[in-house]
Amino acid sequence: xxxxxxxKNSEGKIYLNIGSSSDVLENFxxxxxxxxxxxxxxxxxxxxxxNKKQNEKFESYRRAKKKAFLKKHNCIxxxxxxxxxxxxxxxxxxxxxxxxxELLRILNDYYRILSQxxxxxxxxxxxxxxxxxxxxxxxxxxxxxxxxxxxxxxxxERPNIKTRFREFIVSYGHLHRxxxxxxxxxxxxxxxxxxxxxxxxxxxxxxxxEDKDEINIHVIKE
Numbered sequence: 001x002x003x004x005x006x007x008k009n010s011e012g013k014i015y016l017n018i019g020s021s022s023d024v025l026e027n028f029x030x031x032x033x034x035x036x037x038x039x040x041x042x043x044x045x046x047x048x049x050x051n052k053k054q055n056e057k058f059e060s061y062r063r064a065k066k067k068a069f070l071k072k073h074n075c076i077x078x079x080x081x082x083x084x085x086x087x088x089x090x091x092x093x094x095x096x097x098x099x100x101x102e103l104l105r106i107l108n109d110y111y112r113i114l115s116q117x118x119x120x121x122x123x124x125x126x127x128x129x130x131x132x133x134x135x136x137x138x139x140x141x142x143x144x145x146x147x148x149x150x151x152x153x154x155x156x157e158r159p160n161i162k163t164r165f166r167e168f169i170v171s172y173g174h175l176h177r178x179x180x181x182x183x184x185x186x187x188x189x190x191x192x193x194x195x196x197x198x199x200x201x202x203x204x205x206x207x208x209x210e211d212k213d214e215i216n217i218h219v220i221k222e
Contacts, residue, residue, distance in 0.1 A: 001081070002071075002080050004082065004085055007029050007069075007081070009028070013088070014029065014081075014085060014087050015027060015029065015088045016028065016079070016089045016090065017030045017031065017090045017092075017204070018031050018075055018079075018089060018090065018094060019032060019092065019093070019094030020070070022034075022057075022063070022064040023064075024064045024067055024068035024070055025090070025204070026067065026068045027068075028069070028204075029069050030068055031070075031071050031072075031075060032071075032073075033074045034061065036058050036061045037072040039058075040058060040062060043055075075094055075106075076098050076102050078109045079109060081113050082113070084112075084116065084118075085113055085115065086113045086115060086118055087118050087203075088118060088119050088204065089110055089113075089118075089119070089121065090207060091120070091122050091123070092121075092122075092123040092207060092208060093123055093125070095107075095122065095124060095180075096125055096176045096177070096179060096180070097174070098177055099177050100177075100178045103178065107189065107192050111193055111194065111221060115221070116221060116222065119197070119200065119203075119218060119221075120189075120218070120221070121205070121216075121217070121218050122216075123207070123214060123215065123216050123217075125152075125215070126180075126181055126182065126213055126214050126215045127151075127181045129213040130151060133147075151176065151179065152174070152175055153175060153176050153177075153179070181215070182215050185215060185217065186217065189217070193222075194219035194220065195220050196218075196219055197219060197220050198218070200218045200220075202218055
């Protein structure tokens with residue numbers, strides 16, 4: 001179990017940014033399971049064996065750890081914090097990378113750890129917007145191949161051994177395992193016990209506002 005006192009920010013609150021990658025937020029506990037976080041202390045010993053892109057990824061996590069609180073945790077597993085102890089959760093572009101059954105388990109765990117009036121902010125790719133663009137828009141550049149690439153549910157080539165090993169280590173990969181539209185994810189959240197809220201100024205309401213075609217939803221635990 002994590003030490004709750006160490007998770008609290010300058011306001012005495014606990015905000016979680018789950019699946020943060022190296023895009024950390026100050027005043028949040030940023031949580032990720034990247035291979036680089038597992039090996040960051042060994043980077044000076046292995047950097048000569050890595051290419052430029054791989055070394056840059058390590059450096060991005062090094063900078064992130066200096067900027068904000070960043071913890072390593074497998075994001076599809078239950079969070080080691082007590083019931084009703086968290087004030088806000090940001091979960092941006094992570095849930096589409098897990099299986100539907102895993103999503104239900106994850107969201108139930110979020111409900112468990114959120115305090116009364118605690119808020120959850122979810123950002124997801126919108127399946128409906130991609131389908132509508134493909135079916136309705138007269139866009140010669142949005143071909144069937146481009147539509148499939150936008151879904152990210154598969155790839156043209158079989159992943160190499162290195163990619164498959166990385167996905168095994170972190171328990172999820174860069175491809176999408178399930179897709180949602182606003183109605184489907186809202187229905188799931190309500191069935192768990194969350195209540196949809198609009199026009200809220202949450203601790204992460206500013207995050208990824210430029211993604212106009214994506215699902216950007218806030219719910220509250222009552």
